[in-house]
Amino acid sequence: MEFARARTDEQRQLRRDQIQRATYGLLQGCRSHAVTLGDIARESGMAKSAVLRYFGSREGVLLSILADEHHAWTNEVLSAVAGQAKVTVEQLAEVLASAALARPVLCELLGAVASVLEHNVTVDDVVAFKLRIAEDMALLGAVLTEALGIPEGVTNQVIGGVYALSFQAWELCHPAAALEEARRREARIPAAPTDPVASLTTGLRAWLYGFVSLEQS
Numbered sequence: 001m002e003f004a005r006a007r008t009d010e011q012r013q014l015r016r017d018q019i020q021r022a023t024y025g026l027l028q029g030c031r032s033h034a035v036t037l038g039d040i041a042r043e044s045g046m047a048k049s050a051v052l053r054y055f056g057s058r059e060g061v062l063l064s065i066l067a068d069e070h071h072a073w074t075n076e077v078l079s080a081v082a083g084q085a086k087v088t089v090e091q092l093a094e095v096l097a098s099a100a101l102a103r104p105v106l107c108e109l110l111g112a113v114a115s116v117l118e119h120n121v122t123v124d125d126v127v128a129f130k131l132r133i134a135e136d137m138a139l140l141g142a143v144l145t146e147a148l149g150i151p152e153g154v155t156n157q158v159i160g161g162v163y164a165l166s167f168q169a170w171e172l173c174h175p176a177a178a179l180e181e182a183r184r185r186e187a188r189i190p191a192a193p194t195d196p197v198a199s200l201t202t203g204l205r206a207w208l209y210g211f212v213s214l215e216q217s
Contacts, residue, residue, distance in 0.1 A: 016054050019044045020068070023061050027105050032062060032112055060125050062109060063117045067132045069106040073099050074136040078143065087147035089212065093204035097197050100166040107170035110163050150211050161207050169193070169200035 022044035026035045037058040041048045055061045080095045081087045100107060109117065118126055141155030150158060173196045175183075183189045193199035 012054065019051055019054060019061055020065055024065055024105065027108065032108050056122055056125060057120045059117050059120045063121060063125060063129050065105065066109040066117065067129050069103055069109065070133055070136055073103055073106055074140055078139060081143060089148060089205055089208045092147060093208055094201045096162055096204055097200040101170060101197055101200060104170065107167050111167040111171065148208065148212050154211060158211050162204060165200060165203045165207060169196050169203065
């Protein structure tokens with residue numbers, strides 16, 4: 001039975017939290033494109049209309065979850081480097097890689113932002129999402145500048161590359177069923193990395209060193 005309609009800000013937040021928890025649970029077992037509005041409604045114990053009342057769309061729910069995951073990842077990275085007298089490229093690359101791949105929902109949704117999640121949502125949804133991400137990026141950018149000397153003007157570009165490499169590393173280790181079968185049949189098709197964290201760390205090291213070298217040249 002659907003809960004009574006929320007009347008206060010606190011009640012509305014509780015409903016939003018309930019929907020997010022239900023959707024997060026669904027994302028543990030399937031890809032984001034397979035999670036429907038009906039799935040979210042059923043898992044959260046609400047009608048579709050109730051879910052839309054609090055988020056406006058399926059994509060709005062996923063965008064909100066991504067913002068939360070991104071914030072948690074940012075805090076994990078910041079905590080890992082806090083208090084260190086010197087942070088090297090190698091250390092930062094490993095922290096970024098391990099923290100990202102420990103959050104599969106983050107990696108999954110990062111790959112769907114531009115193509116899916118920012119569509120079928122309101123302008124207010126996008127503004128709220130972008131501002132939350134921008135706050136996190138400013139904190140991460142400060143680490144890049146202080147630790148590695150990367151100029152403030154390009155830190156967002158650096159972080160954007162971290163997103164792309166993290167999503168790609170996660171995708172390679174979570175192939176479609178057809179690709180898995182193709183690999184079993186054909187040995188010439190490259191296998192997925194056996195150690196995704198190590199693979200991503202190597203990619204991030206190269207990416208970060210590239211920007212450090214540009215600044216030093």
